[in-house]
Amino acid sequence: MKTLKIPEATIIRLSVYSRHLTDVDRKGIITTSSGEIADGVGVSPAQVRKDLAYFGEFGTRGVGYNVKDLRQHIMRILGLSADWSVTLVGVGNLGLALSTYKGFRDRGFIITSIFDADPKKVGTVVEGVKVLPIDQLETVVRQNRTQIGIVAVPSEFAQEIVDQLIKSGVAAILNFAPVVLNVPPEIELRNVDLAVNLEVLTFNVCGQRCY
Amino acid sequence: MKTLKIPEATIIRLSVYSRHLTDVDRKGIITTSSGEIADGVGVSPAQVRKDLAYFGEFGTRGVGYNVKDLRQHIMRILGLSADWSVTLVGVGNLGLALSTYKGFRDRGFIITSIFDADPKKVGTVVEGVKVLPIDQLETVVRQNRTQIGIVAVPSEFAQEIVDQLIKSGVAAILNFAPVVLNVPPEIELRNVDLAVNLEVLTFNVCGQRCY
DNA sequence: TTGCGTATGTTAATTATAGCACTATCAAGG
DNA sequence: CCTTGATAGTGCTATAATTAACATACGCAA
Numbered sequence: 001m002k003t004l005k006i007p008e009a010t011i012i013r014l015s016v017y018s019r020h021l022t023d024v025d026r027k028g029i030i031t032t033s034s035g036e037i038a039d040g041v042g043v044s045p046a047q048v049r050k051d052l053a054y055f056g057e058f059g060t061r062g063v064g065y066n067v068k069d070l071r072q073h074i075m076r077i078l079g080l081s082a083d084w085s086v087t088l089v090g091v092g093n094l095g096l097a098l099s100t101y102k103g104f105r106d107r108g109f110i111i112t113s114i115f116d117a118d119p120k121k122v123g124t125v126v127e128g129v130k131v132l133p134i135d136q137l138e139t140v141v142r143q144n145r146t147q148i149g150i151v152a153v154p155s156e157f158a159q160e161i162v163d164q165l166i167k168s169g170v171a172a173i174l175n176f177a178p179v180v181l182n183v184p185p186e187i188e189l190r191n192v193d194l195a196v197n198l199e200v201l202t203f204n205v206c207g208q209r210c211y
Numbered sequence: 212m213k214t215l216k217i218p219e220a221t222i223i224r225l226s227v228y229s230r231h232l233t234d235v236d237r238k239g240i241i242t243t244s245s246g247e248i249a250d251g252v253g254v255s256p257a258q259v260r261k262d263l264a265y266f267g268e269f270g271t272r273g274v275g276y277n278v279k280d281l282r283q284h285i286m287r288i289l290g291l292s293a294d295w296s297v298t299l300v301g302v303g304n305l306g307l308a309l310s311t312y313k314g315f316r317d318r319g320f321i322i323t324s325i326f327d328a329d330p331k332k333v334g335t336v337v338e339g340v341k342v343l344p345i346d347q348l349e350t351v352v353r354q355n356r357t358q359i360g361i362v363a364v365p366s367e368f369a370q371e372i373v374d375q376l377i378k379s380g381v382a383a384i385l386n387f388a389p390v391v392l393n394v395p396p397e398i399e400l401r402n403v404d405l406a407v408n409l410e411v412l413t414f415n416v417c418g419q420r421c422y
Numbered sequence: 423t424t425g426c427g428t429a430t431g432t433t434a435a436t437t438a439t440a441g442c443a444c445t446a447t448c449a450a451g452g
Numbered sequence: 453c454c455t456t457g458a459t460a461g462t463g464c465t466a467t468a469a470t471t472a473a474c475a476t477a478c479g480c481a482a
Contacts, residue, residue, distance in 0.1 A: 007439065008411065015410040019389060033459065041391050045459090046441060053461060061447040061460040079413035086409075097308035103389055103406040148412060172412040178230060178314055180252050188415045190408050195314040197401050198297075199226040199289045200219065201359060201383040204399045206290035218469065244429065256429090257471060264431060272430040273478040 010051045014074050016041050017048065021071035033064035083108045085146040087170070089161050090153035091116040091124075091131055094176055098152060099127045112144050117157070134164070141168035148172045155179040221262045225285050227252050228259065232282035244275035294319045296357040298381070300372050301364035302327040302335075302342055305387055309363060310338045323355050328368070345375070352379035359383045366390045 020040045024032060034052075038045040052058055058073050059065040075081060086109050088099055098104070099111055114129045115137050116122060122133045132140060141149070149165040151158055151173060158177035165173060172188035175181055178196075183189050231251045235243060245259040263269055269284050270276040286292060297320050299310055309315070310322055325340045326348050327333060333344045343351060352360070360376040362369055362384060369388035376384060383399035386392055389407075394400050 005438090009439075011411050011414050012407055014414075015404075015407040016391075019406075020391070035459085044441070046443095049460065049462090050440075057461070059460050060449090062449060062458050063447095064459065077414070078410045079417035080410065084409075084413060093308035093311045097304035098405070100304045101405060103404075104409065107406050107410065109406070109409055147416065148409065171416045174408055174412060180227075180231070188412050190412055192403070192405070192408055193226075193314075194309070194312060194403070195230075195318050195320070196223055196226045197385055197403055198295075198315065198320055198359065199291065199318065200222050201385060201399050201401055202290035202295060203222050203225075203288070205358060205382045216468090220469075246429080255471070257473095258469095260430065260432090261470080268431065270430055271478060272476065273428045273480095275429065 006054050010054060011078070013041070013043060013047070013051050014078060017051070018071055018074040018078065018080075021067055021074070025067045025071060029067055031064050032067050032070075034059075036064075080108050083110050084148055085110055085112045085144050086148045086150060087111070087113045087115065087137075087141050087144075087146045087165070088150045088152065089115045089134075089137070089165070090151065091118075091121050091126060092152060092154075095150075095152035096126065098150060098176075099129070109148070112146055113140050117153070134161070137161075137164050138168045141165065141170065146170060148174065151175045151177055153177060217265050221265060222289070224252070224254060224258070224262050225289060228262070229282055229285040229289065229291075232278055232285070236278045236282060240278055242275050243278050243281075245270075248276075291319050294321050295359055296321055296323045296355050297359045297361060298322070298324045298326070298348075298352050298355070298357045298376070299361045299363065300326045300345075300348070300376070301362065302329075302332050302337060303363060303365075306361075306363035307337065309361060309387075310340070320359070323357055324351050328364070345372070348372075348375050349379045352376065352381060357381060359385065362386045362388055364388060 017037060020037060021032075024040070034045040034048040037048050055073070055077050058070050086104070088095055088111050091099070091114060095116075099114065104111065111127065111129060114126055114131045115134050116131050117134050119133070121131050124131050147170055149170045149172070151161055151165070153161055155177045158175060158179050159181055162173060162175070162181050162183060166183065166187055170187075173183065173190070175189060175191045178193045181189060228248060231248060235251070245256040248259050249256040266284070266288050269281050297315070299306055299322050302310070302325060310325065315322070322338065322340060325337055325342050326345050327342050328345050330344075332342050335342050358381055360381045360383070362372055362376070364372055366388045369386060369390050370392055373384060373386070373392050373394060377394060377398055384394065384401070386400060386402045389404045392400060392402075
């Protein structure tokens with residue numbers, strides 16, 4: 001339909017809408033409106049309609065949206081109609097936390113392999129998945145046709161792990177190491193930097209008066 | 212120059228600049244330029260200058276920026292000239308990971324208290340800090356004059372923890388629970404939703420063609 | 423001391439994003 | 453079957469953010 005550029009902010013909100021709709025659906029509610037969704041997730045009704053309008057017409061004028069239906073549509077838009085195979089590299093505290101994070105599996109992200117450089121960790125089993133050495137990364141990831149890599153290794157190793165992931169055929173990488181990574185343009189990369197989040201807070205708490 | 216609204220995107224970039232400058236400084240480099248910073252963190256030189264221009268003039272025309280100096284300035288802008296007292300609520304896998312995360316302490320965020328609802332966890336010591344029961348939260352947080360709360364509890368308890376944190380006088384909250392929280396406008400709130408990050412990736416991997 | 427090269431700070435233009443207001447459409451009830 | 457109330461979809465407006473362009477100021481060397 002449209003090859004219009006979609007704002008990333010819209011995608012993030014869609015993800016939140018879908019989560020909200022899952023909750024609403026669980027309560028047995030059949031129909032909802034842009035206003036109700038807006039209240040539920042803290043944006044304006046116009047924003048909700050605008051976001052959805054990028055992708056088609058999912059509602060009925062004068063009535064609203066069918067909850068199940070809209071949820072399904074958004075899930076499909078986000079690419080969540082089928083499961084995704086995910087690999088996790090790095091089983092430090094953060095990696096361990098990520099491996100047990102329920103939110104991933106709930107949304108169809110299945111961790112199919114785990115790797116770590118530490119020989120002491122290799123061989124252990126985390127959440128039912130055996131931790132493998134890094135030198136098996138390429139083979140296993142390629143074999144599983146894993147498309148998403150999560151990087152939870154120390155900053156100094158992040159780039160080399162990313163390079164290996166790319167060589168192994170992943171299409172997207174979620175990076176938790178606080179470094180700037182070089183990836184070719186066709187690879188999707190997102191960085192999550194926990195300290196940055198705190199720093200945005202402190203800036204705002206200072207009331208932007210500290211300087 | 213004052214009381215100008217600063218884009219949040221600018222703050223996030225400043226945080227990244229400061230990290231980059233820390234690295235550069237560690238290499239013993241004295242002077243840098245907007246172009247070098249831009250290369251280092253993957254934005255445009257104009258963007259770097261624009262971001263800095265919100266807060267003053269830190270460079271010398273024809274020369275560039277003094278690394279140490281600029282870094283110091285940015286740190287002050289972000290409110291990082293002094294340490295911050297942080298409380299962590301929830302010692303599941305994620306909470307545990309956060310408590311050991313080096314990035315926090317490096318940037319002056321000190322976890323001064325930890326709480327959990329689970330009696331089995333209360334009394335244990337995490338990273339040198341004793342885990343306390345939730346009912347001591349208000350007293351301890353108030354006593355420590357803790358200004359930042361990190362919420363790493365299951366979604367269904369997040370709102371009630373947040374309410375308690377606010378009652379205890381915190382100014383800012385970093386929330387890891389995937390729910391929309393209600394807070395009064397004077398409280399700074401940031402949400403980190405790990406699944407949302409993956410979903411932005413999958414949307415982009417689908418090439419926005421899935422729908 | 424003066425001119426040149428360079429990188430900043432700033433203003434202007436472009437682009438992107440969000441908000442608003444209007445219009446079209448549907449459901450329900452008399 | 454028509455009227456009324458409600459709400460999605462959409463074009464336009466305003467606001468925000470990024471990019472580009474330019475003029476200013478500094479260091480250095482002749």
